[in-house]
Amino acid sequence: MxxxxxxxxFDQQASSYDKQWTRMAPISNGLYFLLEPIFAELPSEARVLCVGVGTGKELTHLAKRFPEWRFTVVEPxxxxxDICRRRVEEEGVTSRCYFHEGYLDTLQVEEMHDAATCFLVSQFxxxxxxxxxxxxxxxxxxQPEGMLVSSDLSFEVDSENYEALLGVWQRVMSTSDVSPEGLSRMKAMYAKDVAVLPPTVVASIIESGGFDTPVQFFQAGLIHAWFAKRASSDIT
Ligand SMILES: C[S@@+](CC[C@H](N)C(=O)[O-])C[C@H]1O[C@@H](n2cnc3c(N)ncnc32)[C@H](O)[C@@H]1O
Incomplete structure (x- = not known):
């Protein structure tokens, strides 16, 4: 794609996105819970880059938890x-957010960030x-040693276990379409439109983008997450 x-x-899915993911709240909450110890050493007035923020769930979670942090919000x-802006407004944190409708390549860098989140984005x-x-x-x-937290769908899709986990994942994602045909459709869609790669490969891609060896700290079903510091060798 x-x-x-x-x-x-994503424009089409926007109005139903949060409802679709309501079932997955225990997974998101587990991930967000772990963000706090990972980001524990950030300055009290940290600046955080949220890439592919979608409807803004991770952003508002962090904004509520850390009242002095400021956020750069990137979403094409x-x-x-629009939904993210509404959520941010409802939470009363708009003044701490800079919104960029577009991709990273058009984001003007005025200030470096202490950390970044990138949840379920790079897989596309x-x-x-x-x-x-x-x-x-x-x-x-x-910033030098700035911390990235990234999550993606990831698995050894050539392994025998993939089919078994995909069946569980199908039930996690949907209560209705759990037929064998639905499973085949999901498998085909992931094979064509989502780069579901083994965790070691995703980690090496993150590292090749200028980070220290990523630490995988989370797995729930197909979702895996890593944290990694910006590599000092990346800074010229
Ligand atoms: C699956 S949603 C995840 C949204 C949110 N991070 C979450 O965890 O609920 C992926 C989001 O990334 C955005 N996106 C896709 N490709 C992107 C890119 N190259 N850069 C930034 N955002 C992107 C999409 O528009 C979409 O809102």
């Missing part, structure tokens, strides 16, 4: 970003070189 197709899909889908970049360049764009906007 190219950027325009992806943007169109205008419809997703199908070519590994482009995915590595995407992480490099994040690294370029971080």
């Amino acid at each position: 190219n950027n325009d197709e992806l943007k169109r899909i 889908s205008g419809a997703m970003l 970049i199908l070519e590994q070189e482009a995915r590595s360049a995407f992480f490099q764009q994040i690294a370029n906007r971080l």
Whole structure:
């Protein structure tokens, strides 16, 4: 999928996105819970880059938890970003957010960030070189040793276990379409439109984008998450 197709899909999904993911709240909450110890050493007035923020769940979680942090919000889908803006407004944290409707390549860097989040975004970049360049764009906007937390769908899709986990994942994602045909459709969709790669490969892509060796700290079903500091060798 190219950027325009992806943007169109997220524009279409925006109004139902949060409802769709309500079932997954225990997974998101587990991930957000772990963000706090990972970000524990950030300054009290940290600046955080939220890439592909969607409807803004991770952003508002952090904004409520850390009342002095400021956020740069990057999201190409205008419809997703509209919902994010509303959520941010409802939480009373708008004054701490800078919104950028678009991609990282058009984000003006005025201030480097202490940390970045990137949840379920890089998986849509199908070519590994482009995915590595995407992480490099994040690294370029971080302070030396700035901390990235990234999550993606990830698994050894060639392993025997993939089918078994996919069956569980199908039930996690949906209560209705749990037929064998539904499973085949999900498998085909992940094979075509999402780069579901083994965790070691995703980690090496993040590293090649200018980070220290990523630490995988989370797995729930197909979702895996890593944290990594910007590599000192990346800074020229
Ligand atoms: C699956 S949603 C995840 C949203 C949110 N991070 C969450 O965890 O709920 C992926 C989001 O990333 C955005 N996105 C896709 N490709 C992107 C890119 N290259 N750069 C920034 N955002 C992107 C999409 O528009 C979409 O809102």
